[in-house]
Amino acid sequence: MATENKKALVYSILEFLQKSCEDGTISKDDTEGIEVAMQCIGEAFGVDASDEKQKELYSTKPATLLSIFDVYLRTKKNTQSAATSSKSESNVSEEDKKAAEEKKVLGNRKVAERNYPEAIKLYTEAITLNGSNAVYYANRAAAYSQQGDHEKAVNDAKKAVEIDPKYSKAYSRMGHAYFCLNKFDEAVKAYEKGLELEPGNATIQQSLATAKAKLGSDSESNTPTAERSGSDSASSSSAGGFPNLGGAGGMPDLGSLLNNPALMNMAQQMMSSGALDGLMNNPNIARMAQQMMGGGGAPNLQEMMNNPELKKLARDAMSGLSPKPDDDKK
Structure with missing residues (x-):
């Protein structure tokens, strides 16, 4: 029955x-x-x-x-998802952990060489071997940002803090990626969380101040959001990694440049690090300036910024300002 x-x-x-x-x-x-x-x-x-x-x-x-x-x-x-996650964290062999760490070190070297696609490949291999290490995701986020893939950088930074909620550098990477996407509100929140975890971090403090200044300038503007976002994207960087100086005839809008907190922040860091002195004393730059000014007129700054040799010199000088991969071991 x-x-x-x-x-x-x-x-x-x-x-x-x-x-x-x-x-x-x-x-x-x-x-x-x-x-x-x-x-x-x-x-x-x-x-x-x-x-x-x-x-x-x-x-x-x-x-x-x-x-x-x-x-x-x-x-x-x-x-099932919880069981799989627990298994992936607890069943990583010491051999795989060691191999993953070696991949990370190689990835860091590729970042130093500015070979970001290869660095991303190596960090991905490290994650495949040991997906429970937040450093690997944060380092890959930095590499993604270096090559302009900021959405992917945000996703990797989120994964890093999911693994380790107290990892301040992951929040810093997230803030940087959001800032580059013109999502200044999200950038401020990420930087604030990173600073909460590491109150004495001067880099995060400065980045937070810059993001707040940008957020404040955007909120005071009457420019429509879509138009403002497109303008910010164009002015923040060009294909070569320089601020877009293009005004009419290739000349910059100096007022906009001087009111740009991100650019002023970068200039302050360059001067405090001595990088600017190195650039100004470089004979190649002096030679190029003389050639461009030979006609008696002002130099075409857009042409200077598009000069491959000058780009390389500027990148070398500013390399200390870019996000670096983390060598911490978790």
């Missing part, structure tokens, strides 16, 4: 089949066969879906058999 629980289950099955016939889930050609099957199932378990008394006893409404099954599937999926 069927138990009450089994009868309740059979009642839900009959309700599901009846609903499927009515809403078109089951074709009209198959409806007759399903109705015969429902009658046989009901008789076998002593259940009559049309009986009001049984409806009161066995119906699960407002829940349905399908909604109950959906809950079960979601619970099962979450349980």
